[in-house]
Amino acid sequence: MNLLKGQKIEITKGRKLSVLSFQFGWTMKKATMSIDAACFILSEKGRCERDEDFIFYGNPFDHYGAVAHSATAQEDQETIELHLSKLPKSVAKVALSVTIHAGDEQGHTISDASDFYLRLVDTITGEELFRFEYGNDLSKETAIVVGELYRYNEEWKFNAIGSGFYGGLAALCTNYGLVVEQSEEVVEAVAVAEEIVLSKIDLRKKIVAYTLEKKKMTHLSARVGIVLDVTGSMRTLYRNGTVQDVVERILAVASKFDDNAALDVWVYDHEFSRLPTVTERDFISYVNTQVLNNSKIHKYGRNNEPRVMKDVIKKYTIEEQSSLPVFIIFINDGGVVKPTKKAIVDSAIHPIFWQFVGIGDSDFEVLKQLDTMEGRIVDNANFIHLKDISAVPDEMLYDQLLNEFPKWIKDATEKRIIR
Structure with missing residues (x-):
């Protein structure tokens, strides 16, 4: 009507x-x-x-x-x-x-x-x-x-x-x-600051939309999550705001993919924590509030990726089953433990794609073998190395993050992993 x-x-x-x-x-x-x-x-x-x-x-x-x-x-x-x-x-x-x-x-x-x-x-x-x-x-x-x-x-x-x-x-x-309120200088200053941040994420959403258009993915819906390394070597990147900026940049991806415009978040060292989802309503100072100033979060230990990966799989395949595919961005700065390979292989039957992002100077030996990893029904993981992620322009970041995801969508659909 x-x-x-x-x-x-x-x-x-x-x-x-x-x-x-x-x-x-x-x-x-x-x-x-x-x-x-x-x-x-x-x-x-x-x-x-x-x-x-x-x-x-x-x-x-x-x-x-x-x-x-x-x-x-x-x-x-x-x-x-x-x-x-x-x-x-x-x-x-x-x-x-x-x-x-x-x-x-x-x-x-x-x-x-x-x-x-x-x-x-x-x-x-x-x-x-x-x-x-x-x-x-x-x-x-x-x-x-x-x-x-x-x-x-x-x-x-x-x-x-x-x-x-x-x-x-x-x-x-x-x-x-x-x-x-328009007269109080403090209120006005806060409003201007928030406006700048919101305008920045709006711009990033437009860049994501353009990237999706290029890759013919404009009509795709997906659940989006980010897994953040919080081992000792990441301490400086948390304190200087780099990790907060990463969360904001990935939130723009979630805002275009996810119906709820929400980004699921995990942090891990040899333990892990599943954090509250982050949205455009509450992303400002998210890392300070939920990680740095949160005494319940275990941080700055050694790395153990399979434990947190198991929880990611549990959330999307048992606790919150859905027909939507899952796009996980996995930030790591020191390489992953070798059992991570088995975790990737075992998860290939699930509608979850792992996009690993290596930052820093490590050699990332295991992650570099993803393209030749055998024993999977589909290639369900990709790796990119960005030595200084804060120096990578948004356009380049989104293009690389979304480079392999379309092919996995096609292959997983053909194999009826995505229904």
């Missing part, structure tokens, strides 16, 4: 719906501009009662566990997913919007983009319930209230609004009762 501006329709009446996905799409005419989708969780007063009720790329999850924002790796640009049963009775509406990032400052407006649309999809069945195309009647505005999902007689309805706003995101926040 294609909606018209101002049209209101029943969403849940007569349907068994539990999880809805609002899929946003647009086409930008300028490479320097950026567009973001967001939503506001509103009370009966039509306002956000707390800052956390504003969901966007910088705060992708609400405190109810009902709403999630993510980038989309397929033809749509961004997704906002709603678990209706988790929204408390106090929530009367959920307003959906798109904004031109820093439009007023950079001179970008709605007229610099086209083909705005919103699709409502039943997440469980994949059925598209409606499509709303909007924005053709707008020009100088920098934000759009796309529509509102609202309660009506114990059911949910949708109002297709498509109204433009001047003043961008700040104006929308004010409209929904949020206070936008």
